Amino acid sequence: MTLLTCKDLSLGYDGATVVEGLNFTVNAGDYLCIVGENGSGKSTLIKTILRLKSPISGEILTGGGLKPNQIGYLPQQTQIQKDFPASVMEVVLSGTLNQKGFKAFYNKADKQKAKDNLAKMDILNLQNKCYSELSGGQQQRVLLARALCATQKLLLLDEPVSGLDPKLTIEMYKLIEKLNKEHGITIIMISHDFSAALKYASHILHIGYKPLFFGTKDDYLNSEVGKAFSIIGGVANA
Amino acid sequence: MLEFNNIFEKLSLYFQYPFVRYALIVGVLIALCASLLGVSLVLKRFSFIGDGLSHVAFGAVAIASVLKLSNNMYLAIPITVLCAIAILSSSQNAKIKGDAAIAVISVGALATGYLVLNIFAASANISGDVCTTLFGSTSILTLKPSDVWLSIVLSIIVLTLFILFYNKIFAITFDEDFAVASGIRVKAYNLLIAVVTAIIIVLAINLVGSLLISALIVFPALSAMRVFKSFKSATICSAIISVVAAALGIIISILAGTPVGSTIVVVNIVNFALFYLVGALKGVKA
Numbered sequence A: 001m002t003l004l005t006c007k008d009l010s011l012g013y014d015g016a017t018v019v020e021g022l023n024f025t026v027n028a029g030d031y032l033c034i035v036g037e038n039g040s041g042k043s044t045l046i047k048t049i050l051r052l053k054s055p056i057s058g059e060i061l062t063g064g065g066l067k068p069n070q071i072g073y074l075p076q077q078t079q080i081q082k083d084f085p086a087s088v089m090e091v092v093l094s095g096t097l098n099q100k101g102f103k104a105f106y107n108k109a110d111k112q113k114a115k116d117n118l119a120k121m122d123i124l125n126l127q128n129k130c131y132s133e134l135s136g137g138q139q140q141r142v143l144l145a146r147a148l149c150a151t152q153k154l155l156l157l158d159e160p161v162s163g164l165d166p167k168l169t170i171e172m173y174k175l176i177e178k179l180n181k182e183h184g185i186t187i188i189m190i191s192h193d194f195s196a197a198l199k200y201a202s203h204i205l206h207i208g209y210k211p212l213f214f215g216t217k218d219d220y221l222n223s224e225v226g227k228a229f230s231i232i233g234g235v236a237n238a
Numbered sequence B: 001m002l003e004f005n006n007i008f009e010k011l012s013l014y015f016q017y018p019f020v021r022y023a024l025i026v027g028v029l030i031a032l033c034a035s036l037l038g039v040s041l042v043l044k045r046f047s048f049i050g051d052g053l054s055h056v057a058f059g060a061v062a063i064a065s066v067l068k069l070s071n072n073m074y075l076a077i078p079i080t081v082l083c084a085i086a087i088l089s090s091s092q093n094a095k096i097k098g099d100a101a102i103a104v105i106s107v108g109a110l111a112t113g114y115l116v117l118n119i120f121a122a123s124a125n126i127s128g129d130v131c132t133t134l135f136g137s138t139s140i141l142t143l144k145p146s147d148v149w150l151s152i153v154l155s156i157i158v159l160t161l162f163i164l165f166y167n168k169i170f171a172i173t174f175d176e177d178f179a180v181a182s183g184i185r186v187k188a189y190n191l192l193i194a195v196v197t198a199i200i201i202v203l204a205i206n207l208v209g210s211l212l213i214s215a216l217i218v219f220p221a222l223s224a225m226r227v228f229k230s231f232k233s234a235t236i237c238s239a240i241i242s243v244v245a246a247a248l249g250i251i252i253s254i255l256a257g258t259p260v261g262s263t264i265v266v267v268n269i270v271n272f273a274l275f276y277l278v279g280a281l282k283g284v285k286a
């Protein structure tokens, strides 16, 4: 079942193209890793998939009954003001909003869901703290918990482990794998961590390098670009 | 003791007039609405929109009074709401600078309003009229019954909308991109916020005048945010501060014969200083 199809997609800002000629599909249950150098347009692609911005040309088709309110999203950066009054619980609860339609208030189930996801990120003890007074890694965990609350079918992660300590990084990858394997949630993840990308992903999209590569992990390992980059990732020697 | 008795007598004398009671109710309701939205407007860096709209409201009231409408608000509300929509859609369009658009609209409205009043006004006391619209009435007794009822009905609508959409307002204030990504109709809610802000501003003209409205929106929110660190507590505190400041300001202005609007704003300023201090002390202790 195809969830997403990108056809001849060109992305950019104010007419300046960043990536062009993107063609790929994401099927339900896939674990797609997007790799590429800084500024190659990975975050731009995710934002375009989420319809936060529109493509310069080409189209994105959704299938398999995928609705916007079934998507969880972890942004790379959020510009949240230094003194924004928001407790961790309030932030994580806002992840459940996409399921509520016109219902105005959170119910017990929503609160439980928020707590479960806080526990998964090991920050249940921070639930009443002020978000803007947390450390960078703690904030990342909060936003991950929020993304998990919003996820029904598809989870888009923009550099999920940046800022996390080694222990949580490993747990994070395991958690994502579990969501993918056991709960059938489709994952699209941006990562600079080649070894993890090659370990967990089923598909790789490599942008910022001509020609663009899209295919399964095995095909990637046999491709020119895959060979060149997996050495950097230390996988070839492993 | 004698002093206190005097004050009490004076107050109870005033409160025998239904209009004084109504004014207090209206003042408190408007202050409440303004402060609730204030938290979101301040955090979204939208407070300047409030400022621009208040000038538009001045122009609209000026035109309405020249046209001798039975109630100035019938013209001022639609005009201000339209301008709110215009400002919002232009500030979302990156090509036209939002702040410049606001400057153009607000200064234009101010100038046009004053010009229209000067050319067409029937009353001999133009500067008095202008002063009233800019800084609020010197006496709250000038509220017309239709003003009172309109204010009450609109305030209740604003409060209901705010409570119903509270969680969504938080979401779009905290992280607009995530809100869009999770399917919340951010544009529609931004529009709602702008329209409601416009309505509150027009309502508040009678209370504090168009130049001082921003204070009603900004000060309670800023005060509350110095001390409270969750959105809910900051919103509730902002509402309480605003209600208390409005009631206190109105009562002081009755007793001392000072202009209502400026008195309320000064109470808010004193209050801000207090909360600033408390926030600083809390920071030192923590």
Ligand SMILES: Nc1ncnc2c1ncn2[C@@H]1O[C@H](COP(=O)(O)OP(=O)(O)OP(=O)(O)O)[C@@H](O)[C@H]1O
Residues within 6 Å of the ligand: A013, A018, A036, A037, A038, A039, A040, A041, A042, A043, A044, A045, A076
């Ligand atoms: N808001 C913006 N306005 C204009 N140009 C932008 C904007 N955001 C990004 N760009 C440009 O688009 C290009 C791609 O940016 P993008 O954020 O998608 O890169 P990325 O692949 O996610 O990089 P990184 O690995 O550093 O996160 C960059 O050259 C950047 O300069």
Ligand SMILES: [Mg+2]
Residues within 6 Å of the ligand: A042, A043, A044, A076, A158
């Ligand atoms: Mg990026």
